[in-house]
Amino acid sequence: MKIVYLWKDGKQVLVFPNDEGEYVYPTENWTEQAPPEGIYAPFYYDGQKWIGQSKEDFEKTLPKEEPDVDEKDLAISQLTYTVAELTNQVELLQTGMAQIIEQRANIELEAK
Numbered sequence: 001m002k003i004v005y006l007w008k009d010g011k012q013v014l015v016f017p018n019d020e021g022e023y024v025y026p027t028e029n030w031t032e033q034a035p036p037e038g039i040y041a042p043f044y045y046d047g048q049k050w051i052g053q054s055k056e057d058f059e060k061t062l063p064k065e066e067p068d069v070d071e072k073d074l075a076i077s078q079l080t081y082t083v084a085e086l087t088n089q090v091e092l093l094q095t096g097m098a099q100i101i102e103q104r105a106n107i108e109l110e111a112k
Helices: 055-061 071-111
Strands: 002-006 012-015 040-045 050-053
Touching: 040 055, 050 055
Parallel strands: none
Antiparallel strands: 002 012, 040 050
16 A cells, blocks of 8 residues: 555545556556645645645635624623713713803892
């Protein structure tokens, strides 16, 4: 038994001897030279050496992963936003109330 590798994709193929002791090889182009460690798909054999991508090039082709949103984090974010909005409304109401009280006090002073 021997292992050979297909040129087109580096797929391993086991070859066995026939009854006459001769190995039966695949009909596609093949080589006994294994693809080197660290080569990333897609890769192929050009008749002399394996051609493929580096890890960095391979990682550039991967889709960017969006981080998973935790339901608790989302709820906390929404509640924080709501608290900020309500705090702003309370401050506006306090300012308005202070102005009304001041105006009433001025009216009472003028009436005396």
